[in-house]
Amino acid sequence: MITRTLAGCRLAIGLWGGLARAQTTLPFPTTPTWESYATGVSTGGGLVDLDRDGDLDLVVANGNDILRQHVEVYYNDGRGHFPVTPPWQSSDIDYHGHVSIGDVTGDGWPDVAVSVFLGPSGFGQPGDVKLYVNDGTGTLGAAPAWRSADNCFSFACALGDADGDGDLDLAVSNSHFESGGNVAILLNAGDGAFALPVNHLTGTGAEAIAAGDLDGDSDLDLVVANRVACTVSVLLGVGDGSFVLAGSI
Numbered sequence: 001m002i003t004r005t006l007a008g009c010r011l012a013i014g015l016w017g018g019l020a021r022a023q024t025t026l027p028f029p030t031t032p033t034w035e036s037y038a039t040g041v042s043t044g045g046g047l048v049d050l051d052r053d054g055d056l057d058l059v060v061a062n063g064n065d066i067l068r069q070h071v072e073v074y075y076n077d078g079r080g081h082f083p084v085t086p087p088w089q090s091s092d093i094d095y096h097g098h099v100s101i102g103d104v105t106g107d108g109w110p111d112v113a114v115s116v117f118l119g120p121s122g123f124g125q126p127g128d129v130k131l132y133v134n135d136g137t138g139t140l141g142a143a144p145a146w147r148s149a150d151n152c153f154s155f156a157c158a159l160g161d162a163d164g165d166g167d168l169d170l171a172v173s174n175s176h177f178e179s180g181g182n183v184a185i186l187l188n189a190g191d192g193a194f195a196l197p198v199n200h201l202t203g204t205g206a207e208a209i210a211a212g213d214l215d216g217d218s219d220l221d222l223v224v225a226n227r228v229a230c231t232v233s234v235l236l237g238v239g240d241g242s243f244v245l246a247g248s249i
């Protein structure tokens with residue numbers, strides 16, 4: 001569990017029986033067994049074995065629309081505990097939204113994509129999306145190896161193979177507070193970068209996004225939660241990197 005988004009919140013994780021598990025059995029303890037000392041406007045988070053030592057590590061993106069802050073990594077000590085301060089911190093700060101984690105570069109080491117909601121000037125200036133690449137030892141590059149050329153009010157992103165060529169592509173949900181809403185599809189260029197986006201309209205206020213094969217045809221599909229429209233948009237993948245809006249619920 002990651003406590004969310006109020007300014008100054010700490011990260012807290014509950015582990016049942018003192019064992020680290022990707023999916024633990026309820027009930028959880030009522031108090032966290034670990035809590036970060038570092039505080040931040042924690043918005044995005046994900047568990048992944050970043051250093052490939054067999055345990056899940058914690059990636060956290062801070063900022064939201066409140067402060068420009070860092071992306072952080074907490075490494076698992078193998079017993080389900082994390083250090084109270086992050087051993088890795090990005091060198092850059094931004095208004096970070098959510099993260100998506102996967103091996104974008106195809107070297108077997110997980111990389112981290114991060115949505116940036118606002119530009120450095122804050123409200124009114126769009127952010128972008130960026131990628132931190134694993135250096136092959138479990139450490140992310142201090143600065144993003146890639147940033148999108150197009151700016152957008154991006155709050156969440158999802159990695160998946162949209163065109164079936166074996167590499168991870170990026171779907172980014174965008175909206176500017178009470179207006180607009182789309183998903184940008186950026187195909188993996190094969191060199192740790194992504195091509196220019198192709199946008200697909202969704203409902204107003206597109207924020208959360210998830211990727212998976214919804215209809216069982218082996219093509220990647222997308223689900224987008226639209227905060228303002230109070231709907232969920234379903235986009236079915238064609239298999240070549242394009243999507244068709246199947247409807248909203």
Ligand SMILES: [Ca+2]
Nearest residue numbers: 049051053055
């Ligand atoms: Ca690990």
Ligand SMILES: [Ca+2]
Nearest residue numbers: 103105107109
């Ligand atoms: Ca990689």
Ligand SMILES: [Ca+2]
Nearest residue numbers: 161163165167
């Ligand atoms: Ca692909």
Ligand SMILES: [Ca+2]
Nearest residue numbers: 213214215219
């Ligand atoms: Ca499908």
